[in-house]
Amino acid sequence: MKLAVIGAGPAGLALALLAAQRLGAATEIHLFDVRPLDRDISGDARTLALNLGSIRLLQRLCAWRPEVAQAIQAVHVSQAPPAPIAGEVRITAAEQGLPQLGAVLPYGALVAPLQQRWLALAAAAPQRLFTRFATAVHGIRSQPAGVELDCGDGPVVDSFDLAVVAEGGVFAEQDRKSITSNYQQNAWVGTVRLAAPGLQGLAIERFTRNGPLALLPLPDDDEGPRAALVWCLPQAEDDIAALSDAQRQLVIQQQLPAVAGRLTGISALKCFPLGLNAETRLLHGRTLRIGNAAQTLHPVAGQGLNLGLRDAQALVDALRDAAETGIGLDAVLNRVDWQRAPDRWPMIAATDFLARSFAWRLPGLPALRGLALAGLELATPLKTAIARRMMFGG
Structure with a gap:
């Protein structure tokens, strides 16, 4: 399988690392980000809150400090x-x-060790792990058996079996989603x-x-x-x-x-x-969204990143099961889509209710x-x- 991970923030890096560690030598992984590789992110002071489940995941990835x-x-x-x-x-x-x-x-204290861990794995397996920083993905086109990505500054097109969008951003700068x-x-x-x-x-x-x-x-x-x-x-x-x-x-x-x-x-x-900005489904063809690319929530519960890390873990678990059982990729992706619903929708609904309730003057x-x-x-x-x-x- 040839996998594209678009976005090297916490969710995208965690997904790429999980896939590199658990999906075996038959999986080729390309990690894209518009950020240049030589840009130092360790000093980024934006604050992140992680729950215990996320900490345990990062420990398994050898990226928790x-x-x-x-x-x-x-x-x-x-x-x-x-x-x-x-x-x-x-x-x-x-x-x-x-x-x-x-x-x-701080954001930098989380992303820097994740990135270092990815670069170490990529150096050890250059034939299947590819770091494609300073590379913008301008478009994703569905194909009968995968996707095509428009990459970089020129007319460069790459084909993949699956693209995972993990580029989040803040509400004001996002394209509007289904909800x-x-x-x-x-x-x-x-x-x-x-x-x-x-x-x-x-x-x-x-x-x-x-x-x-x-x-x-x-x-x-x-x-x-x-x-x-x-x-x-x-x-x-x-x-x-x-x-x-x-x-x-x-x-x-x-x-x-x-x-x-x-x-x-x-x-x-x-x-x-x-604001709230969420997709009704994670999956569209062979493109799957995780983290803030799938659901941007009000910060009242501090659960946005934790939800995105669980998205990443569920996807890799399902892809590994598919490799071991021979289930088709499309069936596996559809299963991930509906299996994530009981986790996603109660959190989306709860944060939406709390956010709206503060505007009520009843x-x-x-x-x-x-x-x-x-x-x-x-x-x-x-x-x-x-x-x-x-x-x-x-």
């Missing part, structure tokens, strides 16, 4: 005043019998400084009147404790751009629960419009949200089931 990540030991979810019923849920790794719930790390919704919300992202001892492995999700506010623990640096910030606001009520750093810090502090401690500083913030809604949080805290089996789904998927 725990020293550059901050383990998440607990998650605290609550609702900000003036809700009549605040409600809160706390999930800990200890109560789940696990070493950690997940981890937070799309502009939430009319902005996400402000950056980092905050915290008074000692900091969050110490605690991730905070705070439901405010206007939208979710999250702090994700980061490893301490020379200046002390810090955390990644994701702050979602409706565009019609978003005046953050006009505030000074000191004013932003004060507003955030007022929204946070006491368990977050005291903010001592804030970085420059970047703003991204938010009387009593904050009280209902508080009751739901308080009830979930008491319903231990349900809380455990939700925690397991967030860590390992469905």
